[in-house]
Amino acid sequence: MTPRIPTWVDGDLVAVEKLEAHQRGLRHKAVSVFVMAGDDLLIQRRALGKYHTPGLWANTCCTHPNWGEDAQTCAHRRLREELGITGLSLSHRDRVEYRADVGGGLVEHEVVDIFVARVPGRIALDPNPEEVMETRWTDLNTLREELLTHPAQYTPWLRIYMQEHATQIFA
DSSP, rough: OEEEEEEEEEEEEEEEOOOOOOHHHHHEEEEEEEEETEEEEEEEETTTTSOOOOOOOOSEEOOOOOOOOOOHHHHHHHHHHHOOOOOOOOOOEEEEEEEEEETTTTEEEEEEEEEEOOOOSSSOOOOOTTTTTEEEEHHHHHHHHHHHHOGGBBBBBHHHHHHHHHHEEOO
């Protein structure tokens, strides 16, 4: 059984299993975190065992809040679970909505609370190999260039964030 996440069905917010929400393309809540050290962004490459977009590069971390969990608590939880990061101060930047085909008949239709953490330098990481296969720091200009030249190496949502929401995220 997959986790139950806050999802809108017929205008009501209800708990739906995460996989079902993606199979049906239902609009649901999500969280994305961007950890920055100066102009460098920490990105991660998703583990090959992930049920969608395995092996693709994404923002620092992202997930769905559990039923009854607030967005900021969720963001802190997922930083810890995916990358072993704790104690960061998160700034809520915006709430955005997107819809993207993520392959395998799955659709992400997400209402995303976006958080940014500024750190003084590259911080220690302890990636969970079931979630993350690789991490790296990249400056935003290099990331923009790579998204143009090698878009298939990146998750659809990171491409959307960088094309449509970069001003809100990185301002």
